[in-house]
Amino acid sequence: MPDFLGENWKQKQAHYFIDKDSVDKVKINLAANNITYQMRDVNPQIFKVRRRRDLNGAITINDVNNRYLSYDEQMQFLNFVAQKYPDDVKLQKLGNSYEGRSITAVRIGDDGSSKPIVWIDAGVHAREWISYNVALYLVYTIVSQPAYRDLLNSVQLVVVPNTNPDGYEYSRTNDRMWRKTRSRFTNSRCGGADANRNYPFYWGTQGVSHSQCSEIFCGSRPQSEPEVLALTNAIQREETRIKGYIALHSYGQEILYPWGHTQRTYPSDVQDLIQVGKAMASAIRAVNNTDYNVVNSGDGLYPAAGASDDWAKSRGIKYSYTIELSPIDD
Ligand code: 0X9
Ligand code: ZN
Numbered sequence: 001m002p003d004f005l006g007e008n009w010k011q012k013q014a015h016y017f018i019d020k021d022s023v024d025k026v027k028i029n030l031a032a033n034n035i036t037y038q039m040r041d042v043n044p045q046i047f048k049v050r051r052r053r054d055l056n057g058a059i060t061i062n063d064v065n066n067r068y069l070s071y072d073e074q075m076q077f078l079n080f081v082a083q084k085y086p087d088d089v090k091l092q093k094l095g096n097s098y099e100g101r102s103i104t105a106v107r108i109g110d111d112g113s114s115k116p117i118v119w120i121d122a123g124v125h126a127r128e129w130i131s132y133n134v135a136l137y138l139v140y141t142i143v144s145q146p147a148y149r150d151l152l153n154s155v156q157l158v159v160v161p162n163t164n165p166d167g168y169e170y171s172r173t174n175d176r177m178w179r180k181t182r183s184r185f186t187n188s189r190c191g192g193a194d195a196n197r198n199y200p201f202y203w204g205t206q207g208v209s210h211s212q213c214s215e216i217f218c219g220s221r222p223q224s225e226p227e228v229l230a231l232t233n234a235i236q237r238e239e240t241r242i243k244g245y246i247a248l249h250s251y252g253q254e255i256l257y258p259w260g261h262t263q264r265t266y267p268s269d270v271q272d273l274i275q276v277g278k279a280m281a282s283a284i285r286a287v288n289n290t291d292y293n294v295v296n297s298g299d300g301l302y303p304a305a306g307a308s309d310d311w312a313k314s315r316g317i318k319y320s321y322t323i324e325l326s327p328i329d330d
Helices: 020-032 059-066 071-084 131-145 145-153 165-172 226-237 271-288 296-299 308-313
Strands: 003-008 013-017 089-096 102-108 117-122 156-160 242-250 252-259 293-296 319-325
Touching: 059 071, 059 131, 071 089, 071 102, 071 131, 071 165, 089 226, 102 131, 102 226, 117 131, 131 145, 131 156, 131 242, 131 319, 226 308, 242 308, 252 271, 252 296, 271 293, 271 319, 293 296, 308 319
Parallel strands: 117 156, 117 242, 242 319, 252 293
Antiparallel strands: 003 013, 089 102, 102 156, 252 319
């Protein structure tokens, strides 16, 4: 099974990552199925990473907009924002990753009232780097721009910019294409589980693998990954107040709605999800004319069980989505 990277729905393309030993085999299979394809060596592109840092030392929004930050830098940036906007921003520790990094939530507009919450998390897949920056940019923009004051009077946001810090660091320093967590198993040559297959809803059923070496290994049991346990616990503590859930991924330029554990199966209020999904898409279109497609994740992408969006929906969070961000950087 090749490793799915993302898609371009406008050009009807799906992009996969394959290792060079399987090139010939894949070519034969594609030809046998009449599938047109292009192949290229992505190594040069993958390793062209900007690591430049602002001269003054502090991490600013300029860094967030121009380069990818280390996990430590991401946390420095959040601390800086929390210090600059102490009335609006509170940092909350949700738990620790397998390797002991803290999973931090940014609570925006938490005034102790019972306003509805919109929960946004990012980076459960380590290699989807853009999602971390989008989450950090979103935190900064919402608190620094006066235009969002009204919004914060009526909703509270909880943003978790890095839900997989171990995987992210590993992707930055060892293997750019790393997707999973970094949990280790005894007597196995492969570690890590796909945290977006590890949530406790139809766990292990479709679009997953039970072998530890797979990129979509669903873990040894639901919530086997400490990151997933921390996130599910935190969401459950306030789930009656959470009305919206968004998981940021890349790439595909798509807004995906449940259910995603199987195909042709939808929640009873699916029309409401489609309606709000389309409203999000047109709000996005109004900014840069970027065209997001609103599709069911099982039908439009592929069935994959144990993902966070399905689980959030199963807990009664009405508007639950996965956003596959745009691959285009201009
Ligand atoms: O496969 C995934 O986890 C997501 N795509 S990605 O390319 N970022 O890996 C899509 C998840 C969609 N949601 C469900 N299938 N429930
Ligand atoms: Zn993803």
